[in-house]
Amino acid sequence: MPPEPETAQKLNEPRPDSSKDTDKQEYGSEVEELAPPSRFPPEEEETLLRESNHHKFVANTLFSSAKYENAINKYEEAAAICPHYLDYELAVLKSNIAACHLKLEQWKEAIKSATESLDGLSRLEKAEFGEKQAEGEEKSKVKEDGDNGVGEEIVSSGAQKSAPATREETSAEAARRKRQEDVLRIRAKALMRRARARSELGGWSSLSGAEEDYKALSTMTNLSLADRKIIQTQLRTLPPRTKAAQEKEMAEMWGKLKDLGNGILKPFGLSTDNFKMVKDEKSGGYSMNFQNS
Incomplete structure (x- = not known):
């Protein structure tokens, strides 16, 4: 796209008396920066x-x-x-x-x-x-409370039928609606x-983030047909890419942990191959078994 x-x-504050802050200026213990105006x-x-x-x-x-x-x-x-x-x-x-x-x-x-x-x-x-x-919402509540009062105008049934179904949008409401549309357009x-x-950067974290972004986009109603096609394609192709990236990074992480463990165990004549993780099918947990090679 x-x-x-x-x-x-502008800040128009007078400069502080330098004689009062000699120590602060000399040693820089409290350095104040001018903040931008509100x-x-x-x-x-x-x-x-x-x-x-x-x-x-x-x-x-x-x-x-x-x-x-x-x-x-x-x-x-x-x-x-x-x-x-x-x-x-x-x-x-x-x-x-x-x-x-x-x-x-x-x-x-x-x-x-x-x-x-x-x-x-x-x-x-x-x-x-x-x-x-x-x-x-507050104005709407006030209006509802007012409508329940005794000062209501009596309108004939014919006048009620001829009245418009909805009131016209005020200029302030139109400007606010336009502002919201602009914000949604830039957000998209x-x-x-x-x-x-x-998606292009790749990696488990980035691909997961891309999925989240495309899911958010899929709920928006202000997108072009071309953008919608891209979103649908990405939501179809990203999950397997994300899973593959996750498995790859997990394998790399375990490989590094294994190297670290071997470095620690080597002085004792052991390695990580001496330890085997066994899954308990009943509890779903794991236990570690020692195997002497």
Whole structure:
């Protein structure tokens, strides 16, 4: 998938009296770093976002020209300029960076960038939609309580039949719905990119993670037909790959443990071959038997 094309308080505290903190400054026992402001003033935020979007536009152009390394640099510049609390805009940039790494077959880097994108979207959903959903439920409860009161308007049966079945969506509700759709769209892209990178990287852990990502994607309703076909194919082919990787890594681990055990037992004229694990069919547990060679 191509990169997402859409556009995505100053600290004014007085300097501390240096004479009071001479020991701290001299010995560095307590070094304080200036934290970024919780939010920039609206005008400054707009300026920073405009500059960030300019870098993103340049990065999109570089991506379209297959200049992926240069595109990554520009996307990272855009992310560095973008206010740190704009999780959606940053998630778009991180997802685009993941797309660049996929083109370069840099699987670990793609996984990292896609995960950062998904983490940002999770913070956004919790901060925005979680609180607003709670507010909506409270307003709905208040409305229900009000409807049970004695001040109801009496409406004729004819007027009731002619009334619309549902009320029109307010502009605020429409904007919120659009925001949720945008978040879900970027989440789907980031998940697809991370899932592919995990599948390509291989290994028990990565393949298990790819399975989890594709299972999450299979429940989403905003995917293209092509993406759905990829998901179905991966969910069919990944389980045997994951199992094979698990068995291989377990065998390698036991091999290393055996080498370690042989190193410990060698001074005593023994080896791990002198010990045999026997399974108890009744309990399912194992016991160790010593065999003198």
